[in-house]
Amino acid sequence: MPIVFYFPAKILYKWWINWEVWYKELEWIMLEIIPPSEVLKPFRAMEDTFTALWPIYDGPNWREKWCEGELDLGPAWVSFETVSIEGQIHFYLRCLKDQQNFVESIIHTHYPDAEISQTSDYTQNVPQNVPNKDYDIYGEDYVFLREDPYPIRTYKFFEIRPEEIEAEKKIDPLPNLLEALSKVGKGEQVWFQMVICPILDVDVPWIKAGKDLADKIARRPSPPKDKTIAGETFRTIVHGTVPFENEAKEESVIPPEMKLTPGEKEVLAAVEEKISKLGFKTYMRVIYLYKREARYAPNARIFRSYFLHFNTQNLNSIRFWGATRTKIHYLFRKRRLYTRKKNIFSKYIKRFTPKFPKRVGPGICIFNAEELATVFHFPADTSKLPPSVPRVAAKKGGPPPNIPFE
Numbered sequence: 001m002p003i004v005f006y007f008p009a010k011i012l013y014k015w016w017i018n019w020e021v022w023y024k025e026l027e028w029i030m031l032e033i034i035p036p037s038e039v040l041k042p043f044r045a046m047e048d049t050f051t052a053l054w055p056i057y058d059g060p061n062w063r064e065k066w067c068e069g070e071l072d073l074g075p076a077w078v079s080f081e082t083v084s085i086e087g088q089i090h091f092y093l094r095c096l097k098d099q100q101n102f103v104e105s106i107i108h109t110h111y112p113d114a115e116i117s118q119t120s121d122y123t124q125n126v127p128q129n130v131p132n133k134d135y136d137i138y139g140e141d142y143v144f145l146r147e148d149p150y151p152i153r154t155y156k157f158f159e160i161r162p163e164e165i166e167a168e169k170k171i172d173p174l175p176n177l178l179e180a181l182s183k184v185g186k187g188e189q190v191w192f193q194m195v196i197c198p199i200l201d202v203d204v205p206w207i208k209a210g211k212d213l214a215d216k217i218a219r220r221p222s223p224p225k226d227k228t229i230a231g232e233t234f235r236t237i238v239h240g241t242v243p244f245e246n247e248a249k250e251e252s253v254i255p256p257e258m259k260l261t262p263g264e265k266e267v268l269a270a271v272e273e274k275i276s277k278l279g280f281k282t283y284m285r286v287i288y289l290y291k292r293e294a295r296y297a298p299n300a301r302i303f304r305s306y307f308l309h310f311n312t313q314n315l316n317s318i319r320f321w322g323a324t325r326t327k328i329h330y331l332f333r334k335r336r337l338y339t340r341k342k343n344i345f346s347k348y349i350k351r352f353t354p355k356f357p358k359r360v361g362p363g364i365c366i367f368n369a370e371e372l373a374t375v376f377h378f379p380a381d382t383s384k385l386p387p388s389v390p391r392v393a394a395k396k397g398g399p400p401p402n403i404p405f406e
Contacts, residue, residue: 004235008249015357017068017069018069018071018357019357021069022070022071022112023066023069023071026096027097027098027128028095028097029092029094029095029096029097029100030090030093030118030119030120030122030238030349031092031093031094031103031104031116031117031118031119031323032090032092032093032095032105032117032118032119033091033114033115033116033378033379034091034114034115034116034146034224034389034391034392035091035111035114035379035390035391035392036112036114036378037113037381037382037383037391037392038113038115038162038380038382038383039111039378039379039380039381040380042172042174042377042378042379043172043314043377044373044375045110045111045152046110046192046220046372046373046376046377046378047127047155047369047370047372047373048110048249049106049110049279049280049373050105050186050196050280050369050373051277051369052109052110052146052193053092053103053106053196053198054087054198054280054369055198056078056099056102056198056280056375057076057198057199057200058076058077059072059200059203060097062071062328064364067312071359072203072359076145076197076198077195077196077197077268077351078093078095078099078103078195078196078197078278079092079094079095079193079194079195079196079351080092080093080193080195080196080376081086081093081094081123081127081192081193081194082177082192082376083180083190083191083192084181084182084184084190084234084388085089085122085184085186085189085191086180086184086185086186086188086389087182087183087184087185087189087388088148088349089129089178089181089182089390090122090390091378092119092391093353095178096122097250098116099396101251104116111149111378113392114378114392115392116195116268118241118307121349122191123191123310123349124349125276125344126289128339128349130289131338131342131343131345132268133292133342134291134292135289135291135292136290136292136295136341137287137288137289137290137325137341137344137345138287138288138300139285139286139287139288139324139325139341139344139345140286140320140321140326140344141285141320141321141324141325141344141354141363142283142284142285142303142307142318142319142320142321143281143285143318143319143320143321143362143363143364144316144318144319144365145214145311145315145316145317145318145319146244146316147209147364148209148210148365149206149209149210149213149214149271149274149366150213150267150270150271150274150315150316151271151273151274151316151368151371151376152271152310152311152312152317152374153309153312153315153368153370154309154310154370154371154373154374155172155373155374155377156370158171158172158173168351169193172276172379172380173306173309173310173378174379175304175379175384175385176305176306177302177306178386179385180299180305180306181302181388182385182386182388182389184299185294185296185299186236186294187290187291187294187380188289188290188291188296188299189279189288189289189290190286190287190288190289190295190299190302190303191286191287191289191348192284192286192303193208193285193348194282194283194284194286194350194372194375194376195283195284195285195351196280196281196282196372197280197281198278198279198280198281199279199280199281199283201279203281203358203360204279204281206275206279206366207275207279209274210274210275213271213286214268214271214272214275217260217264217267217271218260218268219259219260219266219325222358226265228344229283234263240377242275244366244368246406254282262306263314266314267314267315270315274368274370274371275368276368277368277369278365278368280322280366280367280368280369280372281328281359281360281364281365282364282365282366282367282372283353283354283363283365283397284365284375285347285348285354286300286303286320287345287348287401288300296376301326302383304320307319307375310375314337315352320353321363322362323362324340324343324344324353324354324363325340326340326341326344328340331337335377348368351404
């Protein structure tokens with residue numbers, strides 16, 4: 001009996017101590033960020049912000065994992081969110097209460113004029129039983145089209161001349177997104193969340209997968225292995241099994257990398273550059289919430305259009321994931337659609353993974369800091385955007401250091 005019940009008891013214990021004990025003790029807060037009216041280098045500043053956030057990683061040891069209930073990657077996940085509520089745009093960041101000072105210091109370092117304030121969670125301002133007779137939703141999660149080591153098109157592609165700041169201001173897909181979000185009408189809301197969690201290769205071996213992919217693209221031979229057949233030593237190399245004395249004859253004079261086409265060289269360089277930077281386990285989700293009489297279907301696809309700027313045929317693409325999309329084609333359509341809408345709405349509010357309680361696997365992508373900054377950053381010049389885009393109107397300064405107090 002102990003052998004039979006060991007595995008289900010282990011699963012139930014882990015669930016109880018993870019989600020009923022440890023997780024419920026965490027205190028989450030919502031920060032609203034009002035960006036400055038002008039950001040000189042929006043992409044690079046945001047990339048360094050994500051890089052500076054990576055140290056929140058804190059993997060648990062055996063005692064923390066099995067006695068205190070800490071999850072495998074710890075509480076190290078932060079949600080960056082862009083929201084349009086009837087055309088009014090907001091930038092939010094959700095993190096733990098004890099991470100607040102650390103997160104605010106990083107943002108103020110890169111955006112000194114930004115305003116950060118703690119606010120209530122906007123998801124609590126709508127009925128929590130959506131969908132209902134008054135409100136309905138459309139939601140979808142986003143995933144990579146190819147394996148994680150393939151990068152998306154990053155901000156470097158949009159820089160005609162990286163040394164010129166003006167180029168960064170002019171070539172940026174974000175203003176198109178903000179313009180579309182500003183036109184969301186009365187009774188409609190569009191929510192986007194990008195939840196990130198720093199990882200090591202021992203947590204998710206994406207760097208090893210990237211190196212294996214790079215070796216495959218470059219046609220690099222695998223390490224030779226010796227074996228003995230009928231008393232004679234042979235060495236296995238990439239093109240077969242040959243004796244030692246014939247090995248030199250079989251090897252090509254031209255290195256494999258020199259045989260690559262221009263397209264293969266581009267893919268190889270992109271893969272190797274992606275795995276050279278810090279990685280984050282990431283999942284993205286969009287909710288289109290609307291009163292039934294105010295529904296405007298194209299608003300549900302605003303972020304699809306935005307993600308098209310980062311898609312390529314030879315590298316990677318961001319697409320919606322059909323497994324969680326609130327659209328059903330066959331068998332018990334109404335009941336299954338209702339259940340799927342409830343699930344994606346609940347997971348958005350809780351910031352849970354698409355396949356909760358699974359925290360790795362389908363629905364979760366590996367982004368590096370450069371890719372994250374490409375998808376989420378603040379606009380370069382808010383004065384040229386619609387009035388609904390938040391901005392800091394004037395710089396604020398503290399009192400002089402030598403002011404008398406008495």
